[in-house]
Amino acid sequence: xxxxxxxxxxxxxxxxxxxxxxxxxxxxxxxxxxxxxxxxxxxxxxxxxxxxxxxxxxxxxxxxxxxxxxxxxxxxxxxxxxxxxxxxxxxxxxxxxxxxxxxxxxxxxxxxxxxxxxxxxxxxxxxxxxxxxxxxxxxxx
Amino acid sequence: xxxxxxxxxxxxxxxxxxxxxxxxxxxxxxxxxxxxxxxxxxxxxxxxxxxxxxxxxxxxxxxxxxxxxxxxxxxxxxxxxxxxxxxxxxxxxxxxxxxxxxxxxxxxxxxxxxxxxxxxxxxxxxxxxxxxxxxxx
Numbered sequence: 001x002x003x004x005x006x007x008x009x010x011x012x013x014x015x016x017x018x019x020x021x022x023x024x025x026x027x028x029x030x031x032x033x034x035x036x037x038x039x040x041x042x043x044x045x046x047x048x049x050x051x052x053x054x055x056x057x058x059x060x061x062x063x064x065x066x067x068x069x070x071x072x073x074x075x076x077x078x079x080x081x082x083x084x085x086x087x088x089x090x091x092x093x094x095x096x097x098x099x100x101x102x103x104x105x106x107x108x109x110x111x112x113x114x115x116x117x118x119x120x121x122x123x124x125x126x127x128x129x130x131x132x133x134x135x136x137x138x139x140x141x
Numbered sequence: 142x143x144x145x146x147x148x149x150x151x152x153x154x155x156x157x158x159x160x161x162x163x164x165x166x167x168x169x170x171x172x173x174x175x176x177x178x179x180x181x182x183x184x185x186x187x188x189x190x191x192x193x194x195x196x197x198x199x200x201x202x203x204x205x206x207x208x209x210x211x212x213x214x215x216x217x218x219x220x221x222x223x224x225x226x227x228x229x230x231x232x233x234x235x236x237x238x239x240x241x242x243x244x245x246x247x248x249x250x251x252x253x254x255x256x257x258x259x260x261x262x263x264x265x266x267x268x269x270x271x272x273x274x275x276x277x278x
């Protein structure tokens with residue numbers, strides 16, 4: 001058994017991957033804050049959450065579709081969450097005359113959101129590890 | 142982790158571009174009164190930068206770079222000043238087409254964008270640090 005494959009850990013890890021990817025997309029937007037005609041992007045969050053929900057369902061003993069033929073699509077094989085989110089155009093509240101739709105304030109808000117969520121995930125991960133450690137440790141005396 | 146690293150690198154490309162912009166602005170400001178040396182010649186012409194986003198395969202994202210400077214084609218201002226060495230025979234001297242007001246506004250914008258990129262690097266670093274914290278303890 002791999003500890004990283006436990007539902008609690010793998011879900012947290014996927015979420016952290018998603019947030020790191022989002023941070024990269026936001027960095028792209030901020031770097032291009034004065035490029036004429038640049039359209040800011042963001043990750044498709046609903047797609048990620050849908051994939052995460054189905055992942056949770058299977059991991060927690062939910063019902064998965066049975067494969068009775070080799071030609072059926074293996075749901076588990078295609079469930080690579082990191083590939084499921086894709087950057088989409090997401091214009092901010094204002095477009096300048098040169099066609100640039102990046103609003104720094106909006107981007108900064110998203111950055112601090114991403115950072116906060118990421119740090120929450122890390123804290124939960126740490127807590128889960130701590131619980132695991134408590135379970136593993138020999139009872140003292 | 143790789144995503145966080147490329148986030149910092151992309152923000153760094155933003156910093157470089159804004160710094161180059163700042164340099165051009167200070168060139169314009171410094172030369173706001175530079176007239177021609179020879180009689181009737183052209184004074185300093187305002188310059189501006191052009192940015193472009195490009196896909197950096199190594200970073201796996203769209204970084205930004207400067208792809209050239211451009212001279213501002215707006216006409217020069219003229220002033221009657223026969224004593225100036227750059228004055229034409231009719232006594233008029235051409236002044237640079239630099240408007241300090243525009244340069245100041247542009248400078249504020251460059252400064253703001255620079256700070257935003259810096260903030261980006263700062264929060265990416267904090268995310269990376271908290272990931273590394275998992276290894277301790």
